[in-house]
Each structure stands twice: as C-alpha cells, then as structure tokens.
Amino acid sequence: MSDAIVLKYDVPGDDFTRAGEASSDIKQKLRKMGIPPEAIRKVAISMYEGEINMVIHAHGGQITVEITPEDVDMLLEDHGPGIADIxxxxQAGFSTAPEDVRGLGFGAGMGLPNMKKYSDEFSIESEVGVGTTVHMKVRF
Amino acid sequence: MTIREIQKILDAEVCCGEELLDREVHTACGSDLMSDVLAFVKDQAVLLTGLCNPQAIRTAEMMDIVCLVFVRSKVPTDTMIELARENDLVILSTKLAMFPSCGLLYENGLRGGSRI
Structure with a gap:
C-alpha cells in the first residue's frame, strides 16, 4: 500500500460548533486529488455524521483516514459510553441524544443509518463502558 | 431557477455570496433537521432552514448545497459567514416563515431532491 495517504484527526468533544472540521479537511483534500465528486460527497457525509456522533455521545474521539487510488478507508474510534444494542x-429514528442536541439539528436517529447508507462497507463494534469503533469504506 | 430569482421571490437579504447569485439551483429542501438533509442527495440544491448555527453551514458544505436560506429573519453570525465564504455558499435571509417560503418556490417551479 505504498500509494496510501494516512491522515489522523482528533475530534474535540463537547464543542459542537467545531464538529465537521475533520470532514471538511478531507473533503478539500479529496477535491484537490481529483476524486469523483459523488465519492467525495459520500465520504464527507458519512464521516461528518460520525464526527457529530463522537461529539454528541462520546466526548470526542479519533479518526484515521487512509486514501488509496481505489478507495477511502475511515476508522472512527472513541472511548465513550459504548452502545448496548447496536x-x-x-434503526432509523432511534436516538438516545439529549434534547438540547435535537435543538441543534441533530439527534434524530439518522446518524448511523446515514453512515451505512453512504459507505460501500460499514461495520461497527461497541462495548458498553469501553467505546465504539466504526469502520467505513467508500470506493471510487 | 437562479439564486437571484430565489432572492426576489422570497424578498430576501443577501448575507454573503453576492457574486454567486447567477448560479443555477435545480432542487430545494426545507428542514431544520440536518440529518434529514444529509439523508437525501440533491443536485445543486437550495436549503431552507430555521436552524441558524454553524452546523447548518457544515451540512450545506458536505452536501455541495449552493444556497442556504434562513427563514423568519434569522441572520448568520460572522463566523458562519466566514465559513460560508470559504465554501462558495450563498446565504440569504428572508422574513417569511418556512411554509410560505417553500410554497412560493414550489409555485415558481422549484421541486424537491431525489432519493438515491
């Protein structure tokens, strides 16, 4: 994988206004690399929803993005409360987000379904009290 | 329909992106729920929303939305305007509420986005 570019992002927790900075940066980088717009949009949306989830539920986390000539691989890791029932x-519409988050335009139970919808590969592992790891891949 | 036409129909104030008003808009979406906006792919869309925070701008950025309309006289902060400028996003602000805003644009021929 000598052609791969690896980027790491720390997603700050509890600062909702900054959520999306990592996705924005990736989007700009992919655009400069001449990746097809449709693939860029899929990466941007799925990663953005992941970032929002990290801020809402897990006090932030880390995102590792690997860009190869064929695809973008995203690994989202947090040490938040974990998910008891994945x-x-x-399920679309299921949410445990607090009421104040809903007032900010999120927490409608669409984050994880959107992430699955926009990625070509999606897997999620979680342990209560330990954290959650989401793996997504978007092919060009 | 161009953004300039939308501005006229909604009697809206241009908050930023004056130089981009002749861009074409193909579809529209009206929602305060950003995850609902993110669930549907729209082509060169305008987003009408009452949610006036940085995440509305971020959502528009991720979706390649070309114009954001804040309904009910909501006005973006300087930080939001800066973020919009970085992304070539036009921001309009109308005194009209969500329902009449959407209705007027629909009446003038603009339609909703498509499911993927």
Missing amino acids: EQAM
Whole structure:
C-alpha cells in the first residue's frame, strides 16, 4: 500500500460548533486529488455524521483516514459510553441524544443509518463502558 | 431557477455570496433537521432552514448545497459567514416563515431532491 495517504484527526468533544472540521479537511483534500465528486460527497457525509456522533455521545474521539487510488478507508474510534444494542441503534429514528442536541439539528436517529447508507462497507463494534469503533469504506 | 430569482421571490437579504447569485439551483429542501438533509442527495440544491448555527453551514458544505436560506429573519453570525465564504455558499435571509417560503418556490417551479 505504498500509494496510501494516512491522515489522523482528533475530534474535540463537547464543542459542537467545531464538529465537521475533520470532514471538511478531507473533503478539500479529496477535491484537490481529483476524486469523483459523488465519492467525495459520500465520504464527507458519512464521516461528518460520525464526527457529530463522537461529539454528541462520546466526548470526542479519533479518526484515521487512509486514501488509496481505489478507495477511502475511515476508522472512527472513541472511548465513550459504548452502545448496548447496536441493532436498535442502527434503526432509523432511534436516538438516545439529549434534547438540547435535537435543538441543534441533530439527534434524530439518522446518524448511523446515514453512515451505512453512504459507505460501500460499514461495520461497527461497541462495548458498553469501553467505546465504539466504526469502520467505513467508500470506493471510487 | 437562479439564486437571484430565489432572492426576489422570497424578498430576501443577501448575507454573503453576492457574486454567486447567477448560479443555477435545480432542487430545494426545507428542514431544520440536518440529518434529514444529509439523508437525501440533491443536485445543486437550495436549503431552507430555521436552524441558524454553524452546523447548518457544515451540512450545506458536505452536501455541495449552493444556497442556504434562513427563514423568519434569522441572520448568520460572522463566523458562519466566514465559513460560508470559504465554501462558495450563498446565504440569504428572508422574513417569511418556512411554509410560505417553500410554497412560493414550489409555485415558481422549484421541486424537491431525489432519493438515491
């Protein structure tokens, strides 16, 4: 994988206004690399939803992005409270977000479904009290 | 429809992006829920929203939305305007509420986005 570019981002927790900075940076980098716009949009949306989730639920986290000539691989890791029932969390409309987050335009239970919808590969692992890891891949 | 036409129809104030008013808009979306906006791909869309915070700008950025309309006289902060400028996003502010704003644009031929 000598052609791969690896980027790491720290997503600050509890600062909702800054959520999306990592996704914005990736979007600009992919655009400069001449990646097809449709793939860029898929990466941007799925990663943005992941960032928002990290801020809302997990006091931030880390995102590692690997860009290869064929795809973008995103690994989102947090040490938040974890998810007890992943199947339930994946249902559109299910949310545990606090009321104040809903007033900010999120927390409608669409984050994880959107992440799955926009990525070509999606997997999620979580342990209560330990954290959550989401892996997503978007092919060009 | 161009952004300039939208501005006229909604009698809106241009908060930023004056030089981009002749850009074409193909579809529209009205929502205060950003995750709902993110769920549907729209082509060269305008987003009408009552949610006046930086995440509305970020959502527009991720979706390649070309114009954001704040309804009910909401006005963006300087930080939001700066963020919009970085992304070539036009921001309009109208006194009209969400329902009449959407209705007027629909009446003038603008339609919703498509599902993927």
